[in-house]
Amino acid sequence: MLKGIVIYAHKFVSTSLLTACVSTIYTLPASSQVFSPEVWSTVGSSNNLVSYGAGVRFLGTGIEIGTGEEGATGGDFLKFLTLPLVSPYLGLGYYSGDETIAYSGGVHLGFNNLVLGAGYHSVRGINGKLGLKF
Numbered sequence: 531m532l533k534g535i536v537i538y539a540h541k542f543v544s545t546s547l548l549t550a551c552v553s554t555i556y557t558l559p560a561s562s563q564v565f566s567p568e569v570w571s572t573v574g575s576s577n578n579l580v581s582y583g584a585g586v587r588f589l590g591t592g593i594e595i596g597t598g599e600e601g602a603t604g605g606d607f608l609k610f611l612t613l614p615l616v617s618p619y620l621g622l623g624y625y626s627g628d629e630t631i632a633y634s635g636g637v638h639l640g641f642n643n644l645v646l647g648a649g650y651h652s653v654r655g656i657n658g659k660l661g662l663k664f
Contacts, residue, residue, distance in 0.1 A: 568638070568645050570661025572596065574654050581654035585661075587638075594621065594634075598653035602627035606634055606651075615640060625653045 568587040575581065576599045583596025585608070592608035606623030621634035636649020640663055647659030 566663050568592075568640075568661055568663045570638075570645055570647065570659045572647075572649075572654075572657045572659045574651065574657025576651075576653065576655025581651075581657065583651075583654060583657070585659075592619065592621075594623075596651075596654050598625065598627075598651070598655070600627055602653050604632065604653070606632060608634070610638070619649075621651075623653075627653070 570585050572583040579599045581596060581598045583594055585592055585594030587610060590610050590612050592610060593605060594608060595605040597603045602625045604623055604625030606621040608619045608621040610617045610619045617638045619636060623632040624630060625632045632651060632653045634649055634651040636647055638645050638647040643663050645661035645663050650656055
């Protein structure tokens with residue numbers, strides 16, 4: 531009888547360890563990572579002109595508005611890939627001026643409640659981001 535209990539305990543521990551390892555590797559982001567809104571401001575440069583913008587992110591999507599060269603203003607829809615520390619994104623937007631359709635891409639890094647980022651925007655150029663996560 532003792533041998534049966536030892537075999538059962540060994541199988542239980544083996545199964546528990548395997549389950550713990552698999553669940554650690556294949557976990558989804560915590561709900562606080564998915565549902566936490568972010569706000570940020572961005573400053574960049576395009577053709578030696580300063581560009582400005584601001585954005586908000588919620589549930590893996592975002593909206594960013596800004597102004598670029600020659601007073602071109604508009605907004606972008608952003609789609610984020612939500613990972614624990616880094617969140618790359620791609621965006622598509624509409625801006626006034628010669629270049630009406632804009633595209634963007636970049637990355638946000640989250641450190642507790644601080645968000646740092648960098649990206650490229652076809653109208654607003656290379657930009658850096660600083661924001662807060664709630």
